[in-house]
Amino acid sequence: MVVETVGYNPRGMNVYDVLHYYGNCLTSGGPGYKNDDFLARIENMDHVENRDEPEVFAGTPFIRVREEDLPADAPPGTDLVDVFRTLVPEHRELLLATEAEVRRRIPGDLPRLLQLDEWHQPDLFEVPPSGAEVYRQLAEVLVTSDPRQYRPSEPPNTHWTNWPESGSL
Numbered sequence: 001m002v003v004e005t006v007g008y009n010p011r012g013m014n015v016y017d018v019l020h021y022y023g024n025c026l027t028s029g030g031p032g033y034k035n036d037d038f039l040a041r042i043e044n045m046d047h048v049e050n051r052d053e054p055e056v057f058a059g060t061p062f063i064r065v066r067e068e069d070l071p072a073d074a075p076p077g078t079d080l081v082d083v084f085r086t087l088v089p090e091h092r093e094l095l096l097a098t099e100a101e102v103r104r105r106i107p108g109d110l111p112r113l114l115q116l117d118e119w120h121q122p123d124l125f126e127v128p129p130s131g132a133e134v135y136r137q138l139a140e141v142l143v144t145s146d147p148r149q150y151r152p153s154e155p156p157n158t159h160w161t162n163w164p165e166s167g168s169l
Contacts, residue, residue, distance in 0.1 A: 001142070002102055006041075006095050008084045010055050014040040015084050017097055021105045028105050037105075041065050041095055042084075048072070049080060057083045065094045085160065114138075114147040120154035121163075 003020040017039040022031045042048060043064040050058040059076030062069035063083075070091055074083045087095065103110075122132040129135040133154055140149040 002106065004097055004102070008081050010080070012038075012040075013049065014045050015042050015095065016040055017095060017101075019097055019102065019105075023106070025107055025110065026105050027107060039097060039101060043067070048083075050076070053077075055080050063087065065091065068094060070094070113145060114141055114150060116150075118156035118158045120152060120156055121158050 001022045003022070004017060005020070006015065006017045008015050018033055019037040019039070020033050021029070021037070028034075043066075044060065044062075047060045048058060048063055050056040057072070057074055057076055057078040057080055060072055063072050064070070065087070068091075070087060072083065073086050119134050120132075121134070122129075124132075133152065137150045137152065141147055
């Protein structure tokens, strides 16, 4: 299983796509993530972030991701997290891992069983994973190798607007 998370990390001074690996056939490293599983996405961060005001947009006309210049559609002084969120609707695939990046630590011939881009994430402080529909169904998919076992009845809530304080201290 590969879990992918993309987010702005002010301490790391970049937007990172982090790949978390779990399973019994990993080709390198143990479960979870290694340093190489943090994929920095913004190539011109030194021009994007205001040098005098950390975590604030400097006003550069573009943000470079994977050698593509994406229009920076925000005024100078905007919080960087808000600037980076504007990239997602149109440029999501540039921020997410490529097939080659995903498969770095799993066998190349391992078939893709199921891919979720959204789901109902419970508040794990209130509901343990064993009590959550999504995790019970994913466990059944893995045990049976049958993706039809994933039949969610709860609406997805993984869009960042449902978790606006996620990742903040």
